[in-house]
Amino acid sequence: MCLAVPGKILSTSGEDTTRTAIVSFGGAEKEANLAFVPEAEVGDYVLVHAGFAISVVDPEEATQTLEYFRQIGELNELEPPK
Amino acid sequence: MADLSDSLGFTAACPAPLASQDHVTLAHGGGGRMMHSLLERVILPSFGHQPLVSRHDGAVLQTGSSRIAFTTDSYVVNPLFFPGGDIGTLAVTGTVNDLAMCGARPVALSVGFILEEGLPLATLEKVVASMTDTARTAGVAIVTGDTKVVDRGKADGVFVNTAGIGIIEHGLSIGPASVRSGDAILVSGDVGRHGVAIMAVREGLKFESAPETDCAPLHAPVLALLEAGVEVHCLRDLTRGGLATTLIEIAESSRLHLAVDEDRIAIAENVAGACELLGLDPLYLANEGRFAAFVPPAQADRALGILRSHAVSANATRVGTVDDAPASLVTLKSRIGTKRVLDMLSGEQLPRIC
């Protein structure tokens, strides 16, 4: 398990356990339930699984992960290949 | 499917699924291995005529000094209406395109309706109007037809069959047997739209906004290629089973190797998004307005130029090259540069959660 895909919240409605959002996945839009991410707002990216947002994507951590690869690349330049 | 024996001591051969199944299942219609098995074991051995056995999109027949192309297709899509089209649009376009894939100029279609008792007449009117419009745009005439009504529950609203004839004005033999090592593999546009459009309106999978079908007639760019003297070796529209299945079929028929670059295959962003969410692979999703063309490498650039001058193939790209080995296989180079062999799916692709 399990397929969860990041999408951007375009709009929200309702509240508590029935709070939902229209989420855009590259332009394809589907409704998702926001009950598990009460802090999510319009413009946030959320991971959606089986019709539910399960986390809000942390943009700083996302950038850091990519930055890590850039650094690995630089380190590789300094070392002779095995 | 070819028998495979290898040095590890077992035979990786597809056993006869029909021997162990006594009913037709939906997987048999999915365009994958089970459908092929159904054809090979039950249908083709009985009919057996040469054009049928070559399993191309249409049959090419010699009548006197002319060659005509003849094809048929049935449309059982559910839902009847989907973003950008309906069963009527499909029924005309699909058959026009099968004729186009023979390099024929479409001339006339027949239409057979099987209507379910209780179908609203307004629905039928819409479908018929779509067919009229599509035929007019494609420059083809609907000249004969038939209508039957069956009991409620025996047809999904309406089933349509169309058969078409076209005139072949070129002298080429277009088909997998003409594909040569070194040929360029061209695809006329981005893939996966129709499959997603259909899935996205299915109950249980509904999207608020989904990609539209790519359903469109393809004979204009094809005839343009032929009229410009491009030596087209093979054409195939990318219907059920998608680009991947089409390429595998051609690799197996021609016994050549197709090397394809995933980076060069165009996929629209909203199609990619919907596929990610449902766990579908766009390479295996149906298209109704896209085709693959195999041309000699020296003519690839000219062919692309011609394709790109037509709206329906404006985003044509070269996705790969034919070579000799490993025979009968399609190898896909992934976006991160690794390679894997593409296999046919065993049945219809299903959305997944896992």
Add this chain to the structure above:
Amino acid sequence: MKYVDEYRDRGKADACARAIAAVVTRPWAIMEVCGGQTHSIVRYGIDELLPEAITLLHGPGCPVCVTPLELIDKALLIAARPEVIFCSFGDMLRVPGSGSDLFSVKARGGDVRIVYSPLDALRLARENPHRQVVFFAVGFETTAPANAMAVFQAASQGIDNFSILVSHVLVPPAIEALLSAPDNRTQAFLAAGHVCTIMGFEEYVPLAARYRVPIVVTGFEPLDILQGILMAVRQLETGRAEVENQYARSVRKEGNLPAQALIRKVFRVVPRKWRGIGEIPASGLHLSEPFARFDAETRFGIAAYRAEEDSECISGEVLRGVKKPQQCPAFATRCTPERPLGATMVSSEGACSAYYQYRRHQARSAAGER
């Protein structure tokens, strides 16, 4: 697509592969636990990028694969009933039961419907008050909150013609069972990133310490998996055995608290049978007392049904990483995707299915066949 495409970058994948090669000094066996990760590894050929010394084992990370035979049979029994609309994720449709599968039941007239979310099944129940709607609630912890919410909403909205057939499994007990088995070969784990998005990763800390295995919470894109492997290998090479989080853009140490709260409310922990492995204590979820009336097994009177596994299928050993699919005598002969003996051949991330599609071609071209 944002937050997807960037993690499929070729240059970065190569950089990470080189970094792994630079660090490795001896053979290591690393298991990824999640079917989604297996899928990504096969699809992107990630093991091709790794040095020979690294072996990737594919663990029991596919809830489809580990759903016991008898639960599939129960699904088939329920789905065949005329008053039932049986809803399921697509994954389950082709998994073989004792003699049939849901796809075949559908072919014979059963009302079996694929849904994307358990809320779709609930909606069907609302729209069809005279039918019984049953949802096949399969999954790891990732899907448990969704299934819990469907039941919770059914209860609060008074939708009584809705029930779920529960087959929920929990990951940490399975990892412990694998680690404590005498034939265990796994030296490090890539933990399932979406399971941990819900549950956090605190429960892995005592496992890492007790069994001295690095556990890296990992995502699903090729760069995520490569980074997870790099982090695991670095730990192995320096003798560390800690829990690290590669998937920090989604996973927090404490996980998703509202989701956990709902799971605790609607479900309770029970022992569960894992297909091909056997019963693992405290490894599954079942409906808690206040929601027990939504249990489909009770509602349809089939809780006592039992079934025997096919003796030829070795998916259990494959799931534990002890055997490779091609070591199974039935692999690609009596057991194929068209006619599977076990779930690992059906599920798109079952190890057997992945090997069937990919490796048999590799074996064939290595054998030099024209």
